[in-house]
Amino acid sequence: MTFDDRAYVPAEAMGIMTARTLANSHPTLLRLLEPDTSVLDVGCGPGTLTVEIARRVDPGAVVGMDVNPEMIRTAEEASPPGNIPNLIFYTGDIRESTWDGEFDVVNAARTLQWIPDAEVALHRMARAAAPGGRVVVLDFDHTAAHWSDPPKPWTRFYEAFLEWREAGGLDNAIARRLPALCETAGLADMELSPQITTVRAGDADFFRVAGLWRMVIESRGRQMVAAGRLAETERQDAFDAFTEWMQGPDAVQTVHEACVIAHRPAGC
């Protein structure tokens, strides 16, 4: 995995993931977790949410996996092997996973958006779930995001972001496809929850939530420049313009995600 792969997460994006908690970023999963639930966390990144999952389901076994060895290294630095007895991490591609019928919950938060053949990934996730177990998928609809009076350099950046993703075979509106993807993977009894997050200037969480996009400019933006999708000057202009936009008294940002809980039918 290299910097040029879209699924590669540059170091500048690490803070996006380490600032997350289940409460502030994945409330649907949070309400499913009970002691002794076993969980596979697909695309666990630096493991911030995975550690929280492990603490909540203790003594249930939790496995965090990610295709990027740098992510697993970071996760294991934060939580060395054996530190939390019911938690392990490993490097792997979910599309090549051979888990079969193992987990009460198989979770992928904001991971499928980075996988071109998300169908294959979801099939493997469905297989990893125990019969009667649940698959939980949370992901973005990047096409629906909205910023109030966005400055032009930011709009230019965001359009280039969507184009760069699309050119890599990634689905910018994957949140809308989650129920169909789950059905194709043989999952049933679906529950769909839209997760729409609006933050306004003055909200306690505004700078954390809106500020994630500054990290996107600093991380994904550099990949976009390397791929020839954006000039470095445009990237820098976007950073400055977005930073200034965040200081405005009327700034409002809305981001759209959706979460699906689906079941592997019992006896299959």
Ligand SMILES: C[S@@+](CC[C@H](N)C(=O)[O-])C[C@H]1O[C@@H](n2cnc3c(N)ncnc32)[C@H](O)[C@@H]1O
């Ligand atoms: C946006 S991060 C999400 C991290 C974490 N789940 C969260 O919500 O903060 C997506 C993660 O998926 C991982 N990923 C991408 N493609 C993958 C694949 N085929 N198999 C496993 N992990 C993958 C990336 O390396 C990255 O760490």
